[in-house]
Amino acid sequence: MEAKKMIPGRNPVFEYLQTDAKPEALYLSDSAQGKIVDSIIQAAKKKSVKIIKCDNKTLDEMFAGNHQGVILTAKQTSAGIDLKAVAAKNGVIVLLDQITDPHNTGAIIRSAEALGADGVVMQKVNSSGINETVIKTSAGATAYIDVEIVSNIAQFIDRAKDAGFWVIGTSGEAQKNVRELKDTKPAVIVIGAEGSGMRRLTQEKCDFLAKIPLKGNVSSLNASVAAGITLYEFLC
Secondary structure (H helix, E strand, O other): OOOEEEEEOHHHHHHHHOOOOOOOEEEEEOOOOOHHHHHHHHHHHHOOOEEEEEOHHHHHHHOOOOOOOEEEEEEOOOOOOOHHHHHHOOOEEEEEEOOOOHHHHHHHHHHHHHHOOOOEEEEOOOOOOOOHHHHHHOOOHHHOOOEEEEOOHHHHHHHHHHOOOEEEEEOOOOOEEHHHHOOOOOEEEEEEEOOOEOOHHHHHHOOEEEEOOOOOOOOOOOHHHHHHHHHHHHHO
């Protein structure tokens, strides 16, 4: 059976319907109502998306989280990020190394899309993956930016280097700050987990390490905040 991508929740579904993507079906609870629901139905009809009315039990069986009475399905794409195309435009890709908090993942994806990054990569294990919380926290950004989930981060880094990318890891112990490296492109920017940072093998594969110079008494930043600042330096 062909894998399906599911987008649960009213705001994520509405945002996804504003993109160029072609969803397959909109599953809508019989009891769902309100202005946002009316807007979702209108947007779905405009894109000729099949609308299926059902009860909440059916939606619960489709998605275990809080779907808010609305689930959109689409074909699951597996092509991944076109590394050669991104490299040709001196683009930037964000690589998440063991970011397990879905709020951080969603916030990073939101910043990456808003600032013009060309994709986000994370590993299948030891990561939050893409779930309801990530989609909601990203404010719909998961519908606009390529998110690739890989089996092995080290192998992805090797592929990226073969395509011409520089790999820049973020670390509070780095000698260079992000501003010194902002013109080093195309780049894969690695964001490690809060506290532990990047794994040893990931760090060893980086071409450069960069830090955000801090002036206050606090010695570190939240992972999503650090990602946003770093991406702003590289992309704006």
